[in-house]
Amino acid sequence: MTEMYPKSPIVQNKELVVLSFDEVPGPKAFKYISNFRQYISELGTQLTVGMLTVALNVGSYMNSKKPLKNLSALFDEYGPVVRFVSPVGGDIVLINHPEHIQKVYAMEGDYPIRSTLDSLERYRSRHRNISNYGGLYSVLNYSSGEQWSRQRLAVLNPLHQAVKHQMSGINDICDKFTQKIYNIRNHQDEVSKDLYKELHKWAFDSLGLVLFAKRFAMLDTELVYSQCDRSWLYHSLEKATDAIIKCESGLHIWKVFSTPAWNSLVKYCDSLDNLIGKHVIEAENDLTCGSKDIAIGFNDNNCLIKAMLTGEDKLNAEDIVTVIMDMLLIGVNTITSSMSFLLYYLAKYQRAQKILFKEIDKVDPNIDYTKITEMTPYLQACIKEALRLAPPIPVLTRILPKNITIDKYNIPRGTLIIMSTQDASVKEGNYDDAAVFYPERWLKEDSKEYHSFASIPFGYGARKCLGQNISEVMMSMLTIRIIQKYKLEYHYGDIGSTRSFISKPNKPLRVRFVDRI
Numbered sequence: 001m002t003e004m005y006p007k008s009p010i011v012q013n014k015e016l017v018v019l020s021f022d023e024v025p026g027p028k029a030f031k032y033i034s035n036f037r038q039y040i041s042e043l044g045t046q047l048t049v050g051m052l053t054v055a056l057n058v059g060s061y062m063n064s065k066k067p068l069k070n071l072s073a074l075f076d077e078y079g080p081v082v083r084f085v086s087p088v089g090g091d092i093v094l095i096n097h098p099e100h101i102q103k104v105y106a107m108e109g110d111y112p113i114r115s116t117l118d119s120l121e122r123y124r125s126r127h128r129n130i131s132n133y134g135g136l137y138s139v140l141n142y143s144s145g146e147q148w149s150r151q152r153l154a155v156l157n158p159l160h161q162a163v164k165h166q167m168s169g170i171n172d173i174c175d176k177f178t179q180k181i182y183n184i185r186n187h188q189d190e191v192s193k194d195l196y197k198e199l200h201k202w203a204f205d206s207l208g209l210v211l212f213a214k215r216f217a218m219l220d221t222e223l224v225y226s227q228c229d230r231s232w233l234y235h236s237l238e239k240a241t242d243a244i245i246k247c248e249s250g251l252h253i254w255k256v257f258s259t260p261a262w263n264s265l266v267k268y269c270d271s272l273d274n275l276i277g278k279h280v281i282e283a284e285n286d287l288t289c290g291s292k293d294i295a296i297g298f299n300d301n302n303c304l305i306k307a308m309l310t311g312e313d314k315l316n317a318e319d320i321v322t323v324i325m326d327m328l329l330i331g332v333n334t335i336t337s338s339m340s341f342l343l344y345y346l347a348k349y350q351r352a353q354k355i356l357f358k359e360i361d362k363v364d365p366n367i368d369y370t371k372i373t374e375m376t377p378y379l380q381a382c383i384k385e386a387l388r389l390a391p392p393i394p395v396l397t398r399i400l401p402k403n404i405t406i407d408k409y410n411i412p413r414g415t416l417i418i419m420s421t422q423d424a425s426v427k428e429g430n431y432d433d434a435a436v437f438y439p440e441r442w443l444k445e446d447s448k449e450y451h452s453f454a455s456i457p458f459g460y461g462a463r464k465c466l467g468q469n470i471s472e473v474m475m476s477m478l479t480i481r482i483i484q485k486y487k488l489e490y491h492y493g494d495i496g497s498t499r500s501f502i503s504k505p506n507k508p509l510r511v512r513f514v515d516r517i
């Protein structure tokens with residue numbers, strides 16, 4: 001694994017030494033194919049470079065008994081810039097240094113290109129015949145950039161308005177969650193079934209309210225698989241997520257023939273598509289009739305779908321379905337993961353929890369959400385710190401329109417650059433006591449000169465996450481409710497992240513919710 005590429009000429013002038021692309025160190029794909037297996041669960045999720053992905057997956061297939069390693073092992077071995085070379089596919093460069101990440105973002109251009117979920121992209125292009133552009137999270141090519149930009153603009157403002165209008169509903173859902181914990185915890189004050197699942201329902205109910213202006217009430221029921229459309233939407237989201245994770249990791253044979261995971265993906269994405277489509281049609285009818293159908297809970301002022309149908313940059317029904325499906329798939333899973341880790345860290349780090357309790361003890365849970373950040377600096381620091389230690393999206397990618405020089409290496413335009421952002425955010429060189437949950441590091445009095453690209457859980461630039469504000473508000477509101485009511489404890493082994501396209505805790509979340517007296 002230590003072999004480097006053969007030496008090639010160095011381009012040199014007096015001030016600047018630029019090493020050619022061939023000089024970038026890294027493993028040789030085909031010679032050491034089995035070595036790729038250990039990284040595939042991270043890489044496989046976002047690669048779209050066909051043949052190399054297959055090569056990586058062959059390694060996975062051949063070495064299924066080998067333990068998985070973190071991407072950081074590659075950096076430990078080859079340095080901050082690592083190249084995967086493939087004689088049959090495009091090359092990939094991996095980076096983890098904040099300065100290099102910043103440089104990539106600076107050169108991303110007006111319509112940044114990133115790799116995405118191959119399976120979802122293929123579902124849209126082949127199965128639904130959506131050609132050229134497949135939604136906000138899609139890869140983009142040079143011709144679909146404008147469409148993405150228009151769509152993003154058309155969504156941004158209505159989304160923020162919808163959050164504002166649904167605040168009291170989001171608060172009710174947080175209240176419901178804390179009550180439910182009270183009812184279902186066992187004699188050890190733990191949620192014996194699955195705390196992650198309950199958080200997932202909370203995230204779905206809250207985001208569902210923002211996206212559809214409707215109450216889904218999944219937290220209210222154990223019967224989530226009933227045939228009613230609302231619970232079927234929840235069920236389909238869960239199943240579609242599982243299927244995407246299966247398709248994205250391991251051998252991508254679904255590209256060659258239909259596997260059970262691919263069939264499941266098609267079935268549940270179709271179902272999501274149909275159910276979201278029904279909401280869009282209802283909104284269209286409602287607008288056409290000019291009436292407000294109180295029975296289905298629509299209100300012109302707070303319905304995101306109606307706002308997108310009627311806004312300045314109108315979106316058509318098909319685009320709206322795709323946008324909402326992306327936001328559900330990304331949003332519900334990322335918020336659930338982030339909230340899980342936040343509770344875990346607060347339960348594990350009692351000192352931080354005590355300081356947080358002091359800050360929020362007297363805060364009115366129905367606080368005006370625009371004031372949350374200003375009134376709860378320590379809570380915001382806790383959220384930031386949990387996202388630093390366990391960002392739900394651990395790697396980000398870009399394909400640049402121009403050549404770039406990183407660490408003196410010339411990287412040609414069109415190379416897939418994978419930025420291992422989680423690796424950067426937990427690296428000791430970037431943070432003191434990097435493995436420790438220490439919210440104070442983000443507070444002014446205690447702040448250090450951390451590099452602003454060392455932790456970017458929501459990404460950066462033109463394609464930065466659309467849901468940052470919603471996520472932070474939702475997480476703040478639930479944390480206030482929980483910490484005011486319960487003291488959290490955790491008495492078991494350390495929890496890490498799984499390595500799937502959206503990571504989550506790799507062990508059951510056995511957090512204790514002890515009543516505060």
Ligand code: HEM
Binds near residue numbers: 335391392458466471
């Ligand atoms: C804690 C929660 C969340 C985290 C950590 C997160 C993180 C991210 C990251 C890292 C990206 C890629 C950014 C880049 O490539 O530079 C992204 C994109 C995106 N996120 Fe989030 N996200 C979260 C919640 C949400 C929510 C709730 C929504 C929906 C309301 C959402 C919608 C999106 C969309 C639509 C994109 C694609 C944007 C584009 O390419 O133009 N995210 N998110």
